[in-house]
Amino acid sequence: MLINCAAYEDGKKLADLPISSIREYVSRPGCFVWVALKDPESSDLEALQGEFHLHPLAVEDATHGHQRPKLEEYGDMLFCVLHVLEMDELGNLEVGEVDIFVGPNYVLSVRSKSRIGFLNVRERCEQEPHLLKNGAGFVLYALMDAVVDRYFAIVHRLEGELEQIEDRIFTERGTARANIEALYALKRKLVTVNHAAVPLLEAIAHLYGGRVPQVCMHIQEYFRDVYDHLERIVKITDSVRDMLTTAIQVNLAIISLEDSAVSKRLAAYAALFAVPTMIAGIYGMNFEHMPELKSEFGYPLSLTAMVVLDIVLYWRFRRARWL
CATH class of the missing domain: 1.20.58 (Methane Monooxygenase Hydroxylase; Chain G, domain 1)
Structure with missing residues (x-):
């Protein structure tokens, strides 16, 4: 399903476009097109593959989904896979996916199995024309930054869950099995966050150090900022995981003491x-x-x-x- 399709030039929005008009704007110097799709059909991607000349391997990955977070370079095109983490009302962690194709004159984002969209990212970019002048590379940064910032809310909520379980360990009796089950459920969530965050560290490092892709030139400091945020998230999850391991050991020790x-x-x-x-x-x-x-x-x-x-x-x- 098409969410949005618009053309931008010199940091300003030119117009909302139908798919059929993309070629006209892509061929204009200094102009790029930003297309957003949600749970698309294979025919939708095939149509845009012809418009943007996307690499078939990247299109295949986006079509099938379930990809590991990664960043791949195909000529002057970048293909980025991000995991979108969302917490439902029951506290279950849901994993969505965003596949981003970035070229010199286009950005195509494909969102799958995710309830929360990125309209706020588009609004943010349009309100900062001096940064949007950097073109498709800045849009890639804005999308990455939005995804990574959502990880903070998830991690802080997991920290809160661990504190609640720790309180139950020391204040309630007869719930040892329930505490163990809750701790292992929390551990699975932390592993999910790690699987989303850790692979991105190496991927984003290529966007601000060493041979930086042309589309990301002049905005390396922004990608370094995303890397710093991601590194903080990984450190927090490692810290919570260590505390969780200690909580499991304490809970088992309390069970042994009660049995004794x-x-x-x-x-x-x-x-x-x-x-x-x-x-x-x-x-x-x-x-x-x-x-x-x-x-x-x-x-x-x-x-x-x-x-x-x-x-x-x-x-x-x-x-x-x-x-």
């Missing part, structure tokens, strides 16, 4: 029952010559001994915090 406390409590109660059982067992052997067997006070004395010994044991167990 239960074992001690059961052993203490078993000892309290064992003493009367031992005394009763001895006097239940019915030997003829046993002390106090025929005494009038034998029965109350044995009961008293049982109670006194149990009281002493109970006091000792309480001091040792077994009970």
Whole structure:
């Protein structure tokens, strides 16, 4: 589906275009066309492939989707794949994809499986004509910057989830399994963020250092800024992942401590029952010559001994915090 198609020259928007008029503006010096598609059919990409002379391998990747974040160079054309991360109302992490074709006189963005669009990016670019003068390269930067900035919101929300789980670990009882499940679910989300961010570090590094593609010349500092943001995101996710690993170990240690406390409590109660059982067992052997067997006070004395010994044991167990 076509979202937008417009021509720009000298940092200013010339007009909104139908697909059939793209060739007229692409051939004009100093002019570039910006086309945005959402979940397109293969026929839509084939039509634009002819207009922009896109490389067939890049078009094939965009058609099939499910690509790893990357940046590839085909002659004077750049093909960039970005993962778009979105959090739904239930806290589940959804992964979309944006494929961007960038040439000297065109930008084609193809958005798949993503609810949030990039109209705000287009508005931002149009409000900064002095930067939009740099052409298609600046549009590539603006799209990359928008995608990477969305990662910050996701990472901060994951940090909040970890803090909530940590609070439950130390304040609630009987939820150890639920805490472990929540921690592993959080770990999967962090892995998803890492899979989206880490491959882009190397890709974006090629846009501001070494042999910079022609379309990105004169705006290398902007791509370096995106690289810095992405590096911060990776460091935050690594830090959260380390804290998560520690939280899992603490949760397991608490489970072990609780099991040990239960074992001690059961052993203490078993000892309290064992003493009367031992005394009763001895006097239940019915030997003829046993002390106090025929005494009038034998029965109350044995009961008293049982109670006194149990009281002493109970006091000792309480001091040792077994009970």
